[in-house]
Structure formats: structure tokens, C-alpha cells
Amino acid sequence: xxxxPHIVIGVCGSIAAFKIAVLHKYLxxxxxxxxxxxxxxxxxxxxxxxxxxxxxxxxxTLWEPSHSKPKHIDLADELDLLLIxxxxxxxxxxxxxxxxxxxxxxxxxxxxxxxxxxxxxxAMNTRMWQNPAxxxxxxxxxxxxxxxxEPDSGDLACGWxxxxxxxxxxVIAKQVLALL
Numbered sequence: 001x002x003x004x005p006h007i008v009i010g011v012c013g014s015i016a017a018f019k020i021a022v023l024h025k026y027l028x029x030x031x032x033x034x035x036x037x038x039x040x041x042x043x044x045x046x047x048x049x050x051x052x053x054x055x056x057x058x059x060x061t062l063w064e065p066s067h068s069k070p071k072h073i074d075l076a077d078e079l080d081l082l083l084i085x086x087x088x089x090x091x092x093x094x095x096x097x098x099x100x101x102x103x104x105x106x107x108x109x110x111x112x113x114x115x116x117x118x119x120x121x122x123a124m125n126t127r128m129w130q131n132p133a134x135x136x137x138x139x140x141x142x143x144x145x146x147x148x149x150e151p152d153s154g155d156l157a158c159g160w161x162x163x164x165x166x167x168x169x170x171v172i173a174k175q176v177l178a179l180l
Contacts, residue, residue, distance in 0.1 A: 005080040005180045007031045010104035011050070013040025015157040016086040016123035016166035021045065023085070024053045026173030031180070034075060035059070036103040038091070059103045076110035083176055084108065085149075086123030086166045089134050095120075095146070096137035113145035117179040121149040121172050126162030149175050 007027060011017050020035070027033055035050040036059040047058035059075065076082075084091060084104065091104060100109040111118055120141065128134060129151060142148060149172055152165040166172075 005031045006034065006078055007081050007083060007176065007180075008034045008036060008075050008079040008107065010082065010084040010091070010107055011035055011037045011041040011045070012084065012086055012088040012091045012104060013038055013044060014086040014088055014123045014166070015044055017041050017044040019166055019169050020085055021049055021053060023169035023172055024050075026170050027176070028053075030177055031080075032056070034079075036075065036107050038102050038104045041104075059107075062103060062106060073110055075107060079111065079116060081116060081176060081180055082107065082111050082118045083121065083172070084119065085121035085172060087120040088122075089124050089128045089131065089137075092120065092122065092134060092137045092141065096140045113147075117147055118145075119147040119149060119176060119179065121167055122151045122164070123166035124151075124164045125156060125158050126160055126164045129164040147175075147179065 009020060011020050024033055033054045034056045037047060042060060047060050050058045094105040095108050100106040149167050151163055152167055153163045154165045155161055156165055
């Protein structure tokens with residue numbers, strides 16, 4: 001690593017995943033970045049994009065054959081901050097109840113918010129963001145010490161207008177860098 005702080009970004013399955021490629025532009029001068037992806041995230045942006053941008057291998061599976069210790073454990077040991085962006089309703093629910101069944105949820109479970117900042121930047125349809133289950137999961141995670149970058153209001157990919165849009169990359173970068 002470069003001596004810079006190490007940020008790991010957990011990318012989840014949302015059309016807003018494309019914004020994470022832009023986010024890297026705002027982080028690269030200040031931090032080393034590694035990306036982990038849920039299987040559904042790879043349907044929106046390919047791992048090769050993040051490999052090219054960061055220069056670091058992208059974690060897309062729990063079954064990486066080239067490591068003696070699971071890579072999510074190595075990353076949890078190495079990271080200075082974990083950013084989950086876009087954070088879907090699914091990943092918020094998994095984190096709130098402790099499900100770890102793919103690289104991003106397993107990385108969340110391998111990291112402790114009392115040791116290093118863990119930040120969620122949600123992105124989802126307005127109804128999903130306002131759903132009582134999602135609101136309860138966010139409340140639970142905040143009470144446990146997780147940080148949130150609140151979603152914006154505006155045009156959503158589903159054609160709706162409302163709250164649930166991923167915060168702009170420069171806003172995310174500013175808040176993340178302030179936590180380092």
C-alpha cells in the first residue's frame with residue numbers, strides 16, 4: 001500500500017453504482033482504494049472498471065483461491081474506513097441482522113464500527129427508503145455506531161422523483177475524508 005489511508009468501498013446492486021467510479025476521482029489523491037462487490041453490483045458495473053481505476057484487485061467472491069486467509073478478513077484488518085455505496089435496502093437489512101453471505105456483507109460483519117468508521121451511503125426507490133423495515137434497520141445501525149450519508153431527493157432511475165438518490169460523489173468524498 002502507498003502509506004495513504006486505506007478505504008474499502010463495498011459496492012451493492014444499484015444503478016447508482018456507476019457513481020462510485022466517479023467517486024474514486026475525489027478519493028484517489030487522499031486514499032488508497034479497494035473495491036468489494038456484491039454479485040448483483042457486477043450486473044451494473046463490471047469489476048474491471050474498478051480494477052482499472054484503483055489498480056487493486058476487486059473482491060467479487062468469498063472463494064478467492066489465491067489467499068491463505070479469507071480476503072474479507074485481510075481487508076477488514078487493513079482498512080481505515082469502510083464505505084458501503086450504494087447501500088441498498090438489502091445490504092442495510094443484512095447488516096442490521098448480521099447476515100454475511102457475499103463479499104460486502106461479510107466485510108461488514110468482519111469490521112467493527114467501534115474500531116474504524118463504517119459508512120453507509122444509501123440509494124434506492126423512495127418507497128424502499130421510506131419502508132418501515134428500512135427505517136428500522138437504519139435506526140438500528142445508527143444506534144450501533146455506523147455512519148450514514150443521507151440520500152438526496154431528485155430524479156430516480158425508476159422514473160420517480162423523491163428521496164432515495166445516492167448523494168453526489170463529491171459530497172460522499174468530503175464526508176468520508178472528514179472521518180479519516
